[in-house]
Amino acid sequence: MIDPLAEVVTLLQPSARYSKLVTGAGPWRIRRSDAGEPFYCVVLEGGCRLAAGGNGPLELHSGDFVLVPEVYGVAMSSLAPLPDDAGESTPVAVAAGEFRIGDQEGSADLRMLIGHCSFGSPDADLLVSLLPQIVHVRGEPRLATFVQLVRDEFRERRPAREVILAHLLEVLMIEALRATAAPPASPGLVRGLADERLAAAIRRMHEQPTVGWTVAQLAKEAALSRSAFFERFSRAVGLAPMAYLLNWRMALAKNMLQRNEAGMAEIAERVGYGSASAFSVAFARHVGLPPARYARQQAMPAALTSL
Structure with missing residues (x-):
């Protein structure tokens, strides 16, 4: 039997752009703009708030996974409240592929893996339009494992790296989309298949x-x-x-x-x-x-x- 969801993801031809490990402590807030790139985030420890693609803020906790197939703006903040007049935090590079936000001293209360990929399909806009605007999955440790594999493969320049990354990203996206328990609010293929x-x-x-x-x-x-x-x-x-x-x-x-x-x-x-x-x-x-x-x-x- 043909699987429409798998077909769409395969035709998208996802490839890794980059991923990074982010740790945080204390109160912080960051914002950034993106040119319609696919964005994913998995919380490994702790929690934070995330707003992306014009959607309201989500409260994320350990094990949560978020996929935004086409993001133009991301705002993230700590669960600890910040004063309204508080400025934005600046991520500080602490190692290759690793950044820290908020308090730079003491133990971190947040660890998350975030990254971007790109779609090689000449029809990416159409295919992305068939997917939900945002996918939020909770309690699926398989997803965290796949994201970790993507991160490790991206950082290690081993033979056949691009082939492995492409297949891992396909699996990651399919897992995220099919793990959505309820029909998403935004129209698209996943909602139709539900x-x-x-x-x-x-x-x-x-x-x-x-x-x-x-x-x-x-x-x-x-x-x-x-x-x-x-x-x-x-x-x-x-x-x-x-x-x-x-x-x-x-x-x-x-x-x-x-x-x-x-x-x-x-x-x-x-x-x-x-x-x-x-x-x-x-x-x-x-x-x-x-x-x-x-x-x-x-x-x-x-x-x-x-x-």
């Missing part, structure tokens, strides 16, 4: 993207009326069923074009189009340029890198 009726239709779209699905056929897969399915799907996923299917087909097509793994006619067939010309028209309308030109553009950076 609904058993919708999950059946989503899996069918992923299993057979070549089929000329209609809303009525997908509603039948979900055992819902056409109108009930359309409304329920749109509310949960954030896209109408046919828009989701089109976006998914185009994501698959972009991946195949980027990898140059098939001819135009075969790609058209594998994403549900009866001819290369019909696929080319749909792709150009969706992406803004014909598939052949898109493939050439994707090949240029790789060619320049190999020089």
Whole structure:
């Protein structure tokens, strides 16, 4: 059975940017801006507060894991209250890949691992839009283990490091997303898969993207009326069923074009189009340029890198 969540994470092509160990003591507050990068944080000991992506502050404790697939601003503070007029703290480097915030003397009351990764997919914006805005997982020691493995692999320059990191990050993200106990508040793929009726239709779209699905056929897969399915799907996923299917087909097509793994006619067939010309028209309308030109553009950076 095709796993839509695993497919989306795999297509994202995550890679490690950096991770660091942060210790803290006493009252402190830090803020920073990020350009839409994926952010993760795992609390190893103690606790803190975190606000990211416009979401309200979360109180984090030992064993908690937070994943923000696309973050533009992060604010973190100690659980100990600070005066309103207190300034921001400056992290101090104490060792390679290790920083301290707050009081610099005495024992730390917080240890956490934070980091950023990047997505190599040319369709990253679309795929990220299918994920929750923020994932907060509590009481899953497996996640802490995976994050520690990512940190260790990142710091050790051993053979096949990038391959190991890519697979570890894929597993880490899937574990975090599937460990979310309740449907997330923000629409997306995880919320759709949490609904058993919708999950059946989503899996069918992923299993057979070549089929000329209609809303009525997908509603039948979900055992819902056409109108009930359309409304329920749109509310949960954030896209109408046919828009989701089109976006998914185009994501698959972009991946195949980027990898140059098939001819135009075969790609058209594998994403549900009866001819290369019909696929080319749909792709150009969706992406803004014909598939052949898109493939050439994707090949240029790789060619320049190999020089």
